[in-house]
Amino acid sequence: MAILIQFVIGLIFGLGLIVSGMSDPAKVLNFLDVGGIPAGTWDASLAFVMAGAVAVTFIGFGYVLRRARPFFAERFYLPTRRDIDSRIVAGPAIFGIGWGVAGFCPGPALTALGFGSSSAFIFVAAMCAGMVLARFVANLPSLTRFVAPADPLET
């Protein structure tokens, strides 16, 4: 049941990407193209996608996170770090360049697979390779010499 629900949630997410226009790289690139403002080719739509999504999650998370636990799990798994390290700067910088080069971020790229284009398939294959590489590098012994101890109060 939990698996089926997650499929439906992915479906809703994908529908949102299609309805909002984010599944079209041309629209994404025209949003990122602030140099097109004087010529009138800038497409501000993406800002509205972000606004709609953040408004719903801001309110929705407030309700959900007040519950004792998730429906299918024992606890909530939330990122708690608040420090700004080099990876939180370098990672998004690299990702942003990739986003600007092709017009795909991970969600729309996966949804684009369902449009049946071979271009999306090539992008997703390369994206997966990049993801595996990043996890491999992050787990190299030279980068994992220091780890935070497990919370002693965690049961």
Add this chain to the structure above:
Amino acid sequence: MVATSFTPMASLVGGALIGLAAVLLMWATGRVAGVSGIAARLFPPYEDGEFAGRLAFVAGLVAAPLLVRLATGSLPPQTIEAGTVTLIVGGLLTGFGSVWGSGCTSGHGVCGLSRLSPRSLVATVIFVAAGMATVFVMRHWS
């Protein structure tokens, strides 16, 4: 480049659907709807027993256009102008960078911002700025 029309209402509604999916995933599994994190964990090393759920979520993302085509008989426009080399370079950078920075547009831009995470705010500002700078160089520096 291909001109696209400004669609504030459709984008707002689509964005709200994305937000709804993120809230539902938090309600169901207690996890952040970050597509890069979910997709990356479909590959080893496996750290928990959530593989099937993640695969189902990604299958839903891929199936969404099929549902739209079934319901309406057509799909909205999708223009991919990038050539093979550009797609490979863009894919590698997108995959590596989103995992290296612990999230992408959905994890940082939607879930993180709505939780007022300072790390997500920094990440979102940087990837939007980097994307804008890249498009500027590619379109206007020639």
